[in-house]
Structures are given as C-alpha cells and as structure tokens.
Amino acid sequence: MPFEVPPLELDPDSAWELLQRVVNSQELRRATRLRELLLYVGQRSLKSHAASIREQEIGAAVFGRPENYDTNIDNIVRVNVSELRKRLCHYFETEGAAEPVLMEIPRGGYLPVFVARPAVEVVKPVESLENPPEPHREIPAIEAKPVEVVTAKSARSGRDVGTWVLWLLGSALALALVAAAVFWWQARTLRNELQPWQADAGRAAFWGQFFASGEQMDIVTADTSYALAEDLLQRPISLDDYLDYEYKNYANMPEVTPQTRDALNLVLSRNTGSVGDFEAAEQVLALNARSPLTRLASARSYTPQAIKSHNVVLIGSRQSNPWVELYKDRLNFYVEYDPARHRSYVVNRAPLKGEQAVYEIVNDRNRDLSVVAFVPNLSAHRYALILAGTDSQGTRAAGEFITSSEGLAAIRQRLPQGSYPYFEVLLSSTRLEGTTLQTAIVAVRGYTK
Incomplete structure (x- = not known):
C-alpha cells in the first residue's frame, strides 16, 4: 500500500511518538529484529536528518555484519526492509487505522518518511426524482395537562423513590471501586510481566x-572467536587491533605455522x-x-x-x-x-x-x-x-x-x-x-x- 503523497515536515516529538506506537504495536511486538531495524533507521532519520543511509551501515549496526561486507552476496537488509514495509502497511490499515499521519519506507531507500493520510471523500446519495422527499408536515401541538397536586401519600412515595435512588448510587459506587481495584491489580500484573525489573x-x-x-x-x-584466536596465538589481542581488524593479519606473521595459520583464518572468518x-x-x-x-x-x-x-x-x-x-x-x-x-x-x-x-x-x-x-x-x-x-x-x-x-x-x-x-x-x-x-x-x- 504505497502512499503517493508528498512527505510531511512533522515535528520531531510527534514523529518520535508515532514511531514508538508502531514499534510497540501488535504488528511488530514479536518481531524483535524488525523492531530493532525500524528503531535504528527511525532514529537515524529523526536525529541526524540524513537524506540516505548505506545498506552496509544497517547490516553492521542491526544484523552484526562486518562494516564492509558484500551486500551482493548477503541481502539480509533488503529482505528485512521489504518485510518491514509490508508490516507498516498492515499496521496503518488495521491497528493504526485512526492515525492521521502515515509512516512508510519508500522503495529505493531505507529511511522512513511521514505522510498525511489521504482524505476519504464522502459522497452523498442523490435523491431519486421518482421518490421525492415527503412534504413538510405540521407538528401537532401538545395538549397541556393539569399539574398533579402533591399529597402526603405521594410525598412518602417520593421519599421511597429517593431512598431507592441513593441505594442504587451506593451500589454503583461500590461496584466502581471494585472494578478500579481489579483494574489496578491487572495493570500491576501486566506491568510486572512486561517489566519484571519493577516486580519488587x-x-x-x-x-x-x-x-x-x-x-x-x-x-x-x-x-568467542576472539578468544580462540588468542589461544592459537598464545598472546592477547588489543582492543585497537580488534576494532581495526588488524588482528586478522596475525595469521601472516612469520612465526605462525601453516597449521596454525589455517586454523586462525577459519576462526577469524566467524563471529561466534x-x-x-x-x-x-x-x-x-x-x-x-x-x-x-x-x-x-x-x-x-x-x-x-x-x-x-x-x-x-x-x-x-x-x-x-x-x-x-x-x-x-x-x-x-x-x-x-x-x-x-x-x-x-x-x-x-x-x-x-x-x-x-x-x-x-x-x-x-x-x-x-x-x-x-x-x-x-x-x-x-x-x-x-x-x-x-x-x-x-x-x-x-x-x-x-x-x-x-x-x-x-x-x-x-x-x-x-x-x-x-x-x-x-x-x-x-x-x-x-x-x-x-x-x-x-x-x-x-x-x-x-
């Protein structure tokens, strides 16, 4: 369901609130990786105001791929973004049907945009000439009735009615308090299930x-591949070498035997x-x-x-x-x-x-x-x-x-x-x-x- 509508200049707070509603919706609640993907590209769009984002950057940040991996071989980002587009369309057709602003990820890019929901034109039915509207009718006057005189008996009846009304109001109040207590208990139970850190x-x-x-x-x-590499080399690998992937060159050091070199190349090619x-x-x-x-x-x-x-x-x-x-x-x-x-x-x-x-x-x-x-x-x-x-x-x-x-x-x-x-x-x-x-x-x- 692509939206052929120009993007809106939505203020950051409203855009962030909409993003939060989508991320926490039933549509994405159990799709952990898609939630992470949408949150990442959404934050990049809102915080940095970037016009585009590289596929490799998403693959590294969300899916744990190396920063310069080959996207022609590994299409994990494109597959998940395609699925995310479908989920967004379904959300705005169902759970988010009342949202006045829609969010989509246009094809050919990875950053979400916000668009106004297209207005639905309401077409009034055309009156048929064969069935013209009925002519205006005069409303008959209401006949006035004499006011009933209140007697002692009717006064007692009024007091009985008043007592009955007070009893009903008291019962309704008691039921409301019970309902509020049940709602509070259910809300607390649900909160503890969703956020166990608040349970005690x-x-x-x-x-x-x-x-x-x-x-x-x-x-x-x-x-653990980092630890295995240290075992094979019998020396620690610094954080700087790890971040620069410099430790992968350790396999080519002259003191490393061919057998160790083969084992190192195998270990360092994996993220375990x-x-x-x-x-x-x-x-x-x-x-x-x-x-x-x-x-x-x-x-x-x-x-x-x-x-x-x-x-x-x-x-x-x-x-x-x-x-x-x-x-x-x-x-x-x-x-x-x-x-x-x-x-x-x-x-x-x-x-x-x-x-x-x-x-x-x-x-x-x-x-x-x-x-x-x-x-x-x-x-x-x-x-x-x-x-x-x-x-x-x-x-x-x-x-x-x-x-x-x-x-x-x-x-x-x-x-x-x-x-x-x-x-x-x-x-x-x-x-x-x-x-x-x-x-x-x-x-x-x-x-x-």
Whole structure:
C-alpha cells in the first residue's frame, strides 16, 4: 500500500511518538529484529536528518555484519526492509487505522518518511426524482395537562423513590471501586510481566538506574572467536587491533605455522558466541524486553561512540569481550587469562584482610568464579555493568545472581546504606550438569557515587 503523497515536515516529538506506537504495536511486538531495524533507521532519520543511509551501515549496526561486507552476496537488509514495509502497511490499515499521519519506507531507500493520510471523500446519495422527499408536515401541538397536586401519600412515595435512588448510587459506587481495584491489580500484573525489573523493590532500586533513565541500554555479547584466536596465538589481542581488524593479519606473521595459520583464518572468518554468555544476556534482556531502548549487540559490531553514549552491559571477560579492556584499570576484581595454560583466574588488585590476591579453580569442573562490576561508563554520566566468569558457565551464574531478587538483596546488605553505590562483587558458584546450584559472595567492594 504505497502512499503517493508528498512527505510531511512533522515535528520531531510527534514523529518520535508515532514511531514508538508502531514499534510497540501488535504488528511488530514479536518481531524483535524488525523492531530493532525500524528503531535504528527511525532514529537515524529523526536525529541526524540524513537524506540516505548505506545498506552496509544497517547490516553492521542491526544484523552484526562486518562494516564492509558484500551486500551482493548477503541481502539480509533488503529482505528485512521489504518485510518491514509490508508490516507498516498492515499496521496503518488495521491497528493504526485512526492515525492521521502515515509512516512508510519508500522503495529505493531505507529511511522512513511521514505522510498525511489521504482524505476519504464522502459522497452523498442523490435523491431519486421518482421518490421525492415527503412534504413538510405540521407538528401537532401538545395538549397541556393539569399539574398533579402533591399529597402526603405521594410525598412518602417520593421519599421511597429517593431512598431507592441513593441505594442504587451506593451500589454503583461500590461496584466502581471494585472494578478500579481489579483494574489496578491487572495493570500491576501486566506491568510486572512486561517489566519484571519493577516486580519488587530490590530489583527496581538497582535496575531502575538503567531502565528508568530514558537512555539507550546496550547488552553486548562476547565474541568467542576472539578468544580462540588468542589461544592459537598464545598472546592477547588489543582492543585497537580488534576494532581495526588488524588482528586478522596475525595469521601472516612469520612465526605462525601453516597449521596454525589455517586454523586462525577459519576462526577469524566467524563471529561466534557461547551458550552461557547468551543466557546471561537473555536474563538481563528479559527484565525489560519490551522497551525499544534496550538493544542486544555483538562485541564485533559494537562501536566506541555507543559505549561512551549509552548505558552498557558487557557480557564476558576481556578474553572474549575486548570492550572490557576499557574498564580493566578501574576494577579491583577482574578475570585474567593465561593463554599458555589455557586457564582463567580472578585477580584481586588490593586484597583486604583474609582475602587472596588471586582466586583460581583447579581440577573442579563443577565450580566457577565470576565478577559483577557496576561502575560509571566512560562518560561518567551513565552506567556500565560487567558480567564476567572464568568460563561461560560462570558468566551465566553472574547473570542469574544480578537479575534475581535474592542476589541483589545479598549484595545490598554488604554495601553502604543510602543511594545505590557503585560496587564490585566476586562470586563463587557450584553447578551440576550445566545448571547453577548455588552462588555465594566471596568478596565485595563498594564505592560512593
């Protein structure tokens, strides 16, 4: 249903409100990737007033593709934009039928435009000459009747009627109060289902700093191909080399054997992740999944501008998520990796009395260590949360702990009272067949804001 109408100069607030209604509509509610696509191109259109946007930019930002991937081979953006056009048309024909302004993505481009809904002309029926309208008729006068005299009996009857009316009004008021209570309970239940972070005071106090701020929050998943490359090279790869894709040239270094070179080229051609890391990201995302301001991103497609401007949750240690490197010098507890021994451990930079300088799990496959760090982000005006384990199962245990009421209550008891401080927590967890059984706090650090 293309709209052959010139675009409107809609004010940004009205355009943003319309975009929000479409993104949160029944048409797109379960189409997560299409919602992310529409929100991204919509924000680009409204904030930057760009005339166009490159297909590769959308593929990298929304679908996790490399920035210079071949769009002739990979048509994921064109396929999804085509589907999004159909969804927009269907929305404005059904759920958004009353919208006075329509939004469409014109063919040949990727940025949405706003157009006025075409007016529907109402055609009046033509009166037939064979059935002319009836001639004007005089309305007969209403005969006046004498006023009834009120007697004592009729007065008593009037009082009875008044009592009956008051009883009806009281009953109606009681029913209205019951209905209001039921509506409030249903609204609260629905809110808790859509926004579980508000289900109890403990989670609301911590997660409200992210979700109630009105700011974009990015959940950045780890890139295990990056960790595998470090294993093969037996050396760390810097964040700068990762962002510039310079680490892909490591395979051509003279000291790399042909077998290692082949393995590196295979690993670096893929963008992979671990189940435990994705489960941790899913636990955080589930707290506010309906919000268009909560976005899932991969480490490989993430950008320095985003980590500076948005609230961010980094999933995984520096070994698999290089963005953690930006915060390493600020942390007391951090997960380190020994590529020669292929083993992770936790460093305690400034041990207190009774604490160890290094925590490590040796020869116990059913135990994990993990770190949860809540710190200011790089701009110091937003927040960063780091969930890192000595393996992906430890990262998952950290995600379970920080998203649960019990875990947050245990952390809050160990922190200074007052407004929520920044903190770091070292956790130890036990598991059985991949299921976390118990997680306990080993050490805590709290910092005032």
